[in-house]
Amino acid sequence: MPLSVVQIDHTLVDVQLVDDVRRKPIGRPWLTLVLDVATRMVLGFVVSLDPPSRLSVALAIAQAVGDKAEWLAVRNLAHIWPCTGLFDTIKLDNAAEFRAVALKRGCEQYGMALDFRPPGAPWWGGHIERLMGTLMAECHLLPGTTFSNPVEKGGYDSEARAVMTRAELETWLAGRITGIYHNRVHTALGRAPLSAWRAAEATGWVPRTPKDPDRLLLDFLPFAYRTPRRDGLQLFNIAYWHPEMAVWAASKPGKLPVRYDPRDLSCIWLQTPEGRLERLTTKHADRPPITLWEHRAALAALREAGQGTANEAAVFDAIEAGRYLVSAAAGKSRAARRAEQRRTDAHEGLNAPETGAEAEVPDPDYVPKIYDSELW
Template sequence: MAIDRNEAGDREWESALARAEVLRRLPGRPSPGEIADAAAELSVSRSTLFRWLKLFRDDERAAVLIGRKPGRQRRGIDAFEPELKTLVDEAIRTFYATLERPKLTRLWKRIVADCRHNRLTPPSIRRLKRYLATFDAEVMTRHREGRARADAQFLALPGAFSAQYPLQTVQIDHTKVDVTVVDPIERQPIGRPILTIAIDVCTRMVLGFYLSLEAPSVTSVALCLTHAIIDNACWLQDRGISLDWPASGLPQCIHVDNGAEFHARAFKRGCDDHNIAISYRPPGTPRFGGHVERLIGTMMGAVHLLPGTHFSNVSDRGDYDPQARAVMTMRELETWLALEIIAYHSDLHRGIGRPPVAAWTEAVSGRPPRQVRDPLGFLIDFLPFEARVLRRTGIHLNNICYWSDGFAPWIGRCTDKVLVKYDPRDLQRVFVKLDGTYLMAPTRNPGRPAITLWEQKAALRVQRARGRQEIDEETIFQTIAAQRALVEQATTQTRRLRERRAHLRPGQRFPQAFRRTSRRSSCRISPWRYGNDGLSASRSHRSGLCRSIRAGAYRAYPGGSVDRLPACSSGTPQA
């Protein structure tokens, strides 16, 4: 293969010019003598001279002679014999070109075994490697690593996804944050949160985000959307942030992937109600969401500097233990991300050549964004909800009691469950739907601080753990053993009594001594003195149930009690 003249060295270029000068002197039909003289001057064989002459006369440029070496220029490998080629191609198709991605050595060993079975000479592993290099790299990557990897490496992307004005298109996506958070009470690790984030395609401004420990859902999308649409001044003030985050407004179109949460009926109807279009990416094409995907990569790169990070992959993590190093709660991570986003707005963005906040300020000055008229109503429309019973003490949700004076006229008159909407970010209040309108109900104890749903769940876990630690296992097992002994004793007594009853003749009743005297006991047994009346009475009932009573062993009283006689050494009862 010829080398480009700009890549060739001075020595190679001079050699190519010398070869071209010799070839130019040859006539159109050179004589054998002229051919021999030219081959001797170039120190090449006759066949090489004719090959170089053909290349030079076809192109008429000296550059085609750069890098040319004497001998036949091999353009690949020698073809396999037909039978061997069929065997090798079958092994490559069925074994090598699969998603299991076997190594070249495994393929070669398989081909050697097949060749021995068919009495063929196997190729060397080097020749097999050269043969594999002749296959199309994109097709082989698609078979061995999948469509996504092949598209990422070989698919051409000539176009670009853009927007002409702010909030024309907003992209929303989820990702698992590469850091472990801790609960706010015991500071124990509780897992990795999910980040839902929205970005304006035109100005690259981050409009809003939402952190959750739950899987992506309609709730996370709705709360991210409300954060993006409603002004952030109060939100920043609640977290002690004095910096500005000016982006807010109703988007014209939301560009999302094909997750189930984006196809939920509640999400679609909420967007339709507020005149927000939904655009879905083609399935399996994350490149269509490149703006939000790039933003997520930027945010995760910053997160990798936090204690408790998981880094990008396991190999980068090394011996680092994210669980032991985790220190940040959900609320602290949320505040940290807000500060990181504000810094991102003020930094130079290479995609637009300026800071996003500057692009936003200039764009909205000429085209103000569409604002929501009722921010609280918009928030309520997208909040999650539960059905609860309106009790005399109020509404009970998430182990918290809520009360409003507006509940009083409905107490005892509301037979069905009512709809209760709540904000997982602030459980200080709920919204209860009564007679078609929503009534705000705060907690019964207004002095309590505002908490999130995740903080409330963490507190419940701590309480349950403390309750488990207070369990006395020894007392529990002793109680179970005593209960089992009581059940076994009752079962034995009941079985014996039923067996004795089975031996009575039809119409025969228990003797008075064995009749039930009370509801709690069938007979009373106590020590007594020997008497002849009792002896004769006992011997008169030897059949049926009474045959188990030995003569002189018991004495029955008219009141229903039975006493046992003490036995003497001779075996007869003592007086």
């Protein structure tokens, strides 16, 4: 039946993308795909400039389980995508992001089993790998496509022909999947995936659904353990606070799970002893939203500058300097444009305004507080 067995995998998409602002090349994105084996329906997918990670897996699962009507409407797609519900078993390869504790805990909480591919048995993921091969073949029709060998490529300049942004590629893929693939007869099934899904529904089959759909993504996010104190708690050198901190600290619960979204460290979620997820915000409300990869880059720059231990203010000053230098270099460097686009995508994915975002053209009189472009 649908959702009894699903497969999740990643692939590097065979298309060069451009950034949103300058429309200049930023490289190839990654695709994370969730496939239902019984019906061959695509349950969810994520297009990201980040390599496969715990976050991309969590986002793909959250989309696969949830209702997708609003997601399609935002992209002006009038197609039907009826797949919702929890899985019974997820088949995976042995990549690090699939072995993450956050994925294991999330699956245990929602009654989903993990089934890992034995080493040297690639055919275990054959269903999803064939689908990804089909999608990549169709991507070769797009401007900016890449090729697997020099003979196919010939004199084609993929970067010079690139025209699509990450969001545009995501919408194009959604249209191909929901508008064409789901409605095309699948040779192994003898009918279209959407028809197979509808046939299962006609038997009276009803998918399992989470009690609180809004919490599902949070339960699959990465986490760390922290002990709540009267004055708050620290994660990634950042101080967080909640009005109930003194109450939680007084109960002496020991270390509790603290979940975080790498796309925005302006808030985290503390799991209380009762199992509730409470949202904690930064003590300093004027701090701009930052990503985890910006935070890591700032710490690396501070270490290189001889600051072994970094306080919160130094980290945010380093991030501010890094953002300025990335923005200034974005017109010349593909890596800088990609870094800038990653931050934009992270904030847009959270539907949050880009607080403190730099102007497209940096102020020529502005001087970063610390570090120079050579360090960065």
